[in-house]
Amino acid sequence: MAPTLFPTITHWGAYSAEVLDGRVVGMRPFAGDADPSPIGAGMPQALDDAVRIRQPMVRAGYLEHGPGHGEGRGREPFVPVSWPRALDLLATEIGRVKRRHGNAAIFAGSYGWASAGRFHHAQSQLHRFFNLLGGYTGSLDSYSYAAGEVVIPHVLGPFQQILVEHTSWSAIARHGQLVVAFGGLPLRNAQVSNGGPGAHVQRDGMREARDRGVRFVNLSPLRDDVADFLDAEWLAARPNTDVAVMLGLAHTLYVDGLHDPAFLTRYCTGIDRFLPYLTGAVDGRPKDADWAAAISEIPAATIRALARRMAAQRTTIALSWSLTRGDHGEQPYWMGLTLAAMLGQIGLPGGGIGFGYSSVNSVGAHTDRMTWPSLEQGVNAVREPIPVARIADMLLNPGGAYDYNGRRRAYPDVKLVYWAGGNPFHHHQDLNRLVRAWRRPDTVVCNEAWWNGLARHSDIVLPATTTLERNDFSGSSREAYLFAMHRAVPPIGEARNDHDIFTGLAQRLGVAERFTEGRTEADWLRHLYDRGRQRAAEREVAMPGFDEFWKDGCFRLPTPSAHQIMFSDFRADPEGNPLKTPSGRIEIFSERIAGFGYADCPGHPVWLEPAEWLGGAGAARHPLHLVSCQPEHRLHSQYDNGGYSRSGKVQGREAVWLNPTDAAARGIADGDVVRLHNDRGACLAGAVVTDKVRRCVVRLPTGAWYDPDETGLCRHGNPNVLTLDKGTSSLAQGPSAQTCLVQVERWQGPVPKVRAFEPPPILAPAK
């Protein structure tokens, strides 16, 4: 029998769910996608597996004693309860916290990628709900590139807008000669785009560039951070030393007279404040290629030759988002920009700078775009969000003061944490510290589909549906497609849509009418779609009516005729098209940032030693730098329980790459179980010995479901038990995950079983 097909889209691409006898048996890639992602294959098996949450659950101690007693979180069994009981319990608690402590005591920042879909977007639903109740403490910026999105607006312009205005790969192919990629251009990451890519375009974009003669340099600890077919030159610098390499390149340009003074004068401010630092006039230390070589371990001659080549050719400096996720992560973006400004090619076709080519599918894609309507969240009356990655700091230091982007602020005293659509036990650094912080609030709630780390560390667990169990449609402001998302199967167990969960709470708290506006799911989809259609019409793009769209399954915006060249308008007329910076120009020196007076982010880009790195004191005890990159076989922690993600494991554990020299020195062979550790924590992983990773670096991707034993050892290989929980600087307070030293040893003795894909202990249902 042929399966019935239901169109849908995920953050990793568009598919049709194949349904036979009421079960999803496969995910057939969208025919219009030339390079579909295999990640979809992991979905069917996970849909109703053993770790699916089928009923509302309450932590046993919480059910017995009420709010508080947070030390039981993550340790006690759960008790199944009925939906009415769970919602009554939670509504009462929300009311209590609001009355006793005020809305700022409710944290609903709830960072995370959730699922594609305009209506069933977990965070939008959560925020809409709490805004109707008087607000919540939210979160600012992202884990992806917080340091970049805070520094770049001061010195170049609004970061989100820049991301969609990137020079197309097709223009690089036609006009470019050289791409120097700091952090590489990993194709594995281009599988993904927030809101869902209709067609994957990075592979073709890069291949066209290579075919037309563009050369690539991969400045990264991993050789395969660029595709094989690019034949890239690999410069494996020590992690977190990019700024030193960039300074060395800039110094060579300057002393050789290869920089572009006319560009610096016309389009930039502050080069005169930066040069004395570069030449060493201020500190007696020229930032020359020899200086950079000592820090980065890239030979000085290589740095000098590369600088000359960059000046001689049409060059794009590509900066991966990962560079922002290290201590002082503001600096690589600011210094990369300064280097590009010295080359003077910004605004020319195929030259200049890029932030995140191939970090996701959309950057550099040659597509038209539109900002599609989303569920209205209303206005948050609590006006002090926290920088997103300061969650553990917030919970550990209620009332504590901190700096952020020129402001002095204080953390709220949070009593209730509500998460929907993200997994802090995936994304946050130093999970042992998070576990301690997590004990503090009175109540922790989540809407989740699976027993992952978040659900296990919650008091009230409300089972959420997944994309395949509801109707929706997608549309990303960075992608060209809109997709219908048809419900393929009924909800698993008693799972409910986030919208229905919040409707149930809203009824109990007297705001149901305002929350639903009297609309059903079908009404909402039509309503949101019609607003999008109207917006398109204003731009003279004709869209079909909703019914036709729903039947067709997708709509594609027309392909633009002209290649996009970022900053070409600014280059053509800097007075007429100034940048949205204080000076209207590129700010190599920023008076505004200098005015903040931060030692960890002064007025121009500088090399600052990271808290941990191979050249630092900590390397004596922990001599390996941990790179926790994005996982190839899944998105973050999503569908780690599915077959595709599990096919990438070694002995059932996340695979850790070690260089042959480092492995041999430790008696580690391919396939061994190893233990990674530092002063913050430890985890097991399965060794892959490969020369694709630089010496003294280990690579353990993110996303293995957190699986601590009684001692805190993660049996499964979640790198965040090891990473550093420190703000990038007083400016952005972003995450510093890529700044992390570890030691690795072969695991001796019996290998503990991985428990991540078994549910926690569950008691008999409550009466």
Ligand SMILES: Nc1nc2c(c(=O)[nH]1)N[C@H]1C(S)=C(S)[C@@H](COP(=O)(O)OP(=O)(O)OC[C@H]3O[C@@H](n4cnc5c(=O)[nH]c(N)nc54)[C@H](O)[C@@H]3O)O[C@H]1N2
């Ligand atoms: N060490 C280290 N850590 C990192 C990074 C790193 O490079 N190194 N990268 C960071 C980055 S860039 C990011 S973006 C973060 C990602 O961190 P997250 O975005 O938090 O990770 P996800 O696994 O995508 O979490 C999404 C969760 O939402 C749930 N979910 C999906 N759909 C729905 C829904 O419709 N409703 C509800 N209620 N839940 C749903 C999923 O089951 C999953 O648990 O991780 C960060 N952490």
Ligand SMILES: Nc1nc2c(c(=O)[nH]1)N[C@H]1C(S)=C(S)[C@@H](COP(=O)(O)OP(=O)(O)OC[C@H]3O[C@@H](n4cnc5c(=O)[nH]c(N)nc54)[C@H](O)[C@@H]3O)O[C@H]1N2
């Ligand atoms: N398959 C898949 N794709 C994804 C995701 C996923 O979970 N799975 N997540 C998506 C998300 S949310 C984001 S934000 C993007 C992130 O996109 P990126 O930030 O580009 O991705 P990463 O894999 O974290 O890092 C890319 C590479 O940077 C290198 N690197 C690490 N530290 C340093 C350093 O100090 N210097 C240099 N030069 N290189 C360094 C590592 O070798 C790593 O492989 O990926 C997106 N794409």
Ligand SMILES: [Mo]
């Ligand atoms: Mo991200």
